[in-house]
Amino acid sequence: MDDLEYLNPTIERMAKSELIKLQEERLRKLMTYLRDHSNFYKKLLKNEKIDFNDIKTLHDLKRLPFTSKQDFRDNYPTGMFCVPLDKLVRYHASSGTTGRPKIVGYTKNDIHEWSKSLARGLISLGIGKDDVIQNSYGYGLFTGGLGFHYGAEMIDATIIPTGAGGTERQITLMQDLESTVMTCTPSYFLHIAEIVESLGINLRKDTKLRAGVFGAEPWSEDMRQRIEDSTGIKAYDVYGTSELSGPLFTECIHQNGLHVWADQYIVEIINPTTGEVLDDGERGELVVTTLLKEALPLIRYRTGDITNIISEKCECGRTSPRIMRIHGRTDDMLIIRGINVFPSQVESVLLKIPELSENYQLIITRKHELDRMAIKIEVSKIYKKSEFLSIKKKIINDLRNVLNLSVDVELVEAGVIPRSMGKATRVIDKRKI
Numbered sequence: 001m002d003d004l005e006y007l008n009p010t011i012e013r014m015a016k017s018e019l020i021k022l023q024e025e026r027l028r029k030l031m032t033y034l035r036d037h038s039n040f041y042k043k044l045l046k047n048e049k050i051d052f053n054d055i056k057t058l059h060d061l062k063r064l065p066f067t068s069k070q071d072f073r074d075n076y077p078t079g080m081f082c083v084p085l086d087k088l089v090r091y092h093a094s095s096g097t098t099g100r101p102k103i104v105g106y107t108k109n110d111i112h113e114w115s116k117s118l119a120r121g122l123i124s125l126g127i128g129k130d131d132v133i134q135n136s137y138g139y140g141l142f143t144g145g146l147g148f149h150y151g152a153e154m155i156d157a158t159i160i161p162t163g164a165g166g167t168e169r170q171i172t173l174m175q176d177l178e179s180t181v182m183t184c185t186p187s188y189f190l191h192i193a194e195i196v197e198s199l200g201i202n203l204r205k206d207t208k209l210r211a212g213v214f215g216a217e218p219w220s221e222d223m224r225q226r227i228e229d230s231t232g233i234k235a236y237d238v239y240g241t242s243e244l245s246g247p248l249f250t251e252c253i254h255q256n257g258l259h260v261w262a263d264q265y266i267v268e269i270i271n272p273t274t275g276e277v278l279d280d281g282e283r284g285e286l287v288v289t290t291l292l293k294e295a296l297p298l299i300r301y302r303t304g305d306i307t308n309i310i311s312e313k314c315e316c317g318r319t320s321p322r323i324m325r326i327h328g329r330t331d332d333m334l335i336i337r338g339i340n341v342f343p344s345q346v347e348s349v350l351l352k353i354p355e356l357s358e359n360y361q362l363i364i365t366r367k368h369e370l371d372r373m374a375i376k377i378e379v380s381k382i383y384k385k386s387e388f389l390s391i392k393k394k395i396i397n398d399l400r401n402v403l404n405l406s407v408d409v410e411l412v413e414a415g416v417i418p419r420s421m422g423k424a425t426r427v428i429d430k431r432k433i
């Protein structure tokens with residue numbers, strides 16, 4: 001395969017009005033499909049007294065009820081599936097921290113469409129057949145590893161399926177097989193970079209690494225700056241969730257929002273409290289309808305992720321809507337003495353202070369009915385006591401100014417906070433224990 005600018009130029013550059021026509025056509029097909037194959041949605045629509053045949057346009061879509069994470073739990077393991085189980089070619093499962101995992105299943109075509117989403121994204125990042133992609137997302141029930149694996153194969157890139165962990169071996173392979181791209185969580189990449197440095201290897205000179213596609217945990221724009229400045233690679237964001245297939249939408253080289261593949265998915269933003277649909281540009285909860293999925297199609301699935309839609313055409317020529325980098329998850333939002341705080345907001349404040357490293361934890365406690373947030377963060381080098389005090393003071397002041405939150409701060413030396421091979425544990429909420 002030659003290097004491509006687009007995987008599906010017709011779709012990716014389609015005029016907005018045509019794209020909407022295509023979405024509505026596929027929405028009507030989806031309604032017929034669900035009417036014929038989904039016991040779950042048949043019941044749901046009957047309860048709401050809605051006829052599948054009445055849903056014809058994007059405007060009509062707003063009449064449909066939401067699908068939620070709870071529906072996965074209530075219909076565990078495969079009650080929401082629309083195909084006989086022998087039509088499945090694969091299962092994955094979400095890493096539920098509490099209770100049952102969410103089980104997802106795929107037909108052959110579902111895997112093909114999912115791979116296409118990622119292949120389009122990789123191409124939009126200038127990644128192609130000459131690239132060597134070291135895939136350090138976990139392989140297994142988690143969707144990250146196999147998701148990227150199939151996407152990378154579709155564009156004829158060479159993939160090294162290292163999975164997460166074995167950091168020194170990762171570095172050896174990166175050098176010996178000349179990896180150009182890494183895919184993993186941003187925190188794991190930072191850990192790898194740290195070990196690289198301790199081994200006296202210079203990532204810029206001694207490796208061919210030029211880009212990373214990072215996701216599966218929330219990370220801030222300031223974290224991106226840190227990664228790019230300290231390692232010299234381009235750091236790109238990817239979004240997805242196992243219920244919708246896995247990793248799906250990536251940024252393009254312009255790093256200005258993640259491209260939603262509108263021929264496969266319809267996105268909406270709602271007010272998470274009232275369910276009201278918000279205008280493009282307004283921040284709220286991302287809701288996604290799948291247009292082409294066979295095994296587990298979803299109508300208006302509430303992802304719990306907070307973002308906004310960017311509707312203007314991107315510089316790369318793609319016409320699909322984009323979503324902003326995820327601001328946080330409704331599940332992750334902390335309420336500290338009545339103030340709503342997303343951990344990513346705290347991260348942004350911390351990483352603007354150059355004396356601090358990217359390794360931190362937020363520890364929430366409750367004493368005498370009063371919530372308290374303590375920040376434990378590593379400093380980037382050893383400082384004098386007076387410097388220590390002024391760094392501490394700066395953190396406290398900045399967080400008070402930006403978030404109106406008063407915190408306790410503990411500065412620790414490098415290496416104290418545990419490193420993660422997958423999703424980093426940034427928040428320890430002792431109120432829940």
Ligand SMILES: [Zn+2]
Pocket residue numbers: 251252253254259314315316317318
């Ligand atoms: Zn773009």
